[in-house]
Ligand SMILES: Nc1ncnc2c1ncn2[C@@H]1O[C@H](COP(=O)(O)OP(=O)(O)OP(=O)(O)O)[C@@H](O)[C@H]1O
């Protein structure tokens with residue numbers, strides 16, 4: 001159960017008075033998720049999600065919550081954070097930072113078809129454009145610097161073939177990030193973790209993106225690559241499904257056309273996006289945070305995707 005902080009209705013009665021949400025009526029822990037303690041919260045004003053942040057600090061959180069508010073105000077479908085009487089979006093609960101956001105309708109679509117991928121692509125482009133004037137800055141904390149810092153900590157655990165792949169790919173990505181076309185990529189706030197389990201659908205209607213807690217400023221193309229590597233693959237092999245790739249890319253570029261530099265950077269970027277999650281999964285696997293940590297995600301899934309992206313070129317952006 002991914003509720004690290006236990007909480008019941010009595011614990012939050014007084015705390016809730018600072019929010020314009022009326023009385024809390026029900027609180028139910030959410031089992032999925034591995035980062036935070038999440039609860040469905042019903043109040044006199046409707047349905048919400050209460051999150052207690054187990055790893056992020058009071059200083060880090062405004063970037064994520066202000067970004068969600070910025071996007072929600074511009075018509076991007078994301079949970080809207082609820083401010084307290086002082087206008088704050090992050091409030092201490094049991095000594096930890098906590099926030100309340102609106103609850104999205106629907107469920108995650110874990111077996112997406114082209115129609116779902118098109119909806120994700122269009123909303124992703126809309127999100128990138130809407131975040132362009134977001135004033136806060138935060139780097140992608142799981143970007144190139146983190147990959148370089150993390151590689152030496154996982155290498156000793158890997159067999160020779162995997163260690164060789166990891167070293168070679170880090171070397172390749174360092175070189176890629178130093179080239180002129182990489183530096184010319186359009187950038188801004190990105191979600192950076194837009195997997196199937198971080199989007200809600202009601203049938204074929206997309207109802208929202210959520211879990212923005214890996215967001216940061218990075219290239220828009222990185223976000224597209226992360227999304228393609230999860231939404232448009234055969235989960236057993238990592239092989240791209242061309243119809244879903246085309247649906248997502250075409251819907252994206254109908255809203256925000258890709259640049260020539262993005263076309264040049266596309267194949268290495270898909271590898272970068274695979275490396276990012278191979279590394280974080282290796283890191284979680286070999287350095288579990290605490291005894292209550294859930295079974296970590298399988299790192300070999302992204303090793304397979306990385307090998308596949310190296311071996312087989314993906315469809316071009318346009
Ligand atoms: N705003 C929301 N509206 C509806 N459901 C939500 C919302 N936020 C979270 N949930 C539900 O809570 C679950 C866990 O949330 P979330 O993925 O943000 O947790 P997490 O601990 O950050 O997980 P992880 O990083 O492993 O994806 C989601 O799968 C979803 O069912």
Ligand SMILES: N[C@@H](CCO)C(=O)O
Nearest residue numbers: 193195277280281297
């Ligand atoms: N999406 C990540 C988990 C962190 O949200 C993964 O699948 O490794």
